[in-house]
Amino acid sequence: MRTFDLIRDAVLPDFRDRVAEYLVQYETVLLDKNTRDPQLVKDTAHQLRGYLRGLNTTRVLGMAYWEELDRRVVDTWLTPA
Numbered sequence: 756m757r758t759f760d761l762i763r764d765a766v767l768p769d770f771r772d773r774v775a776e777y778l779v780q781y782e783t784v785l786l787d788k789n790t791r792d793p794q795l796v797k798d799t800a801h802q803l804r805g806y807l808r809g810l811n812t813t814r815v816l817g818m819a820y821w822e823e824l825d826r827r828v829v830d831t832w833l834t835p836a
Contacts, residue, residue: 758824758827758828758831759778759781759782759786761820761823761824761827762774762778762824763775763778763787764805765817765820765821765824766779766810766816767815767816767818769815770810770815773814774810777806780800781799781803781806784796784799785799785800785803785832786798789818796832797833799809799832800829800831800832800833803828803832804825804828804829807821807824807825807828808821808825
């Protein structure tokens with residue numbers, strides 16, 4: 756399952772619509788195969804990690820989900836290939 760699908764599934768139902776609106780901004784950059792600015796991708800991935808941490812802190816996202824999602828963001832967009 757794709758990372759952004761996992762995020763949507765991990766968010767509590769009451770907050771899914773609002774979170775989905777924010778995720779579009781991250782998806783636009785991180786899933787665009789034509790993005791040629793590696794720093795933009797790296798910065799966006801770090802921002803996504805912070806957003807997920809905030810969702811975890813406010814208990815919109817469970818700790819177990821947060822750890823897995825954080826790992827996926829790091830492995831997908833922050834770890835050199």
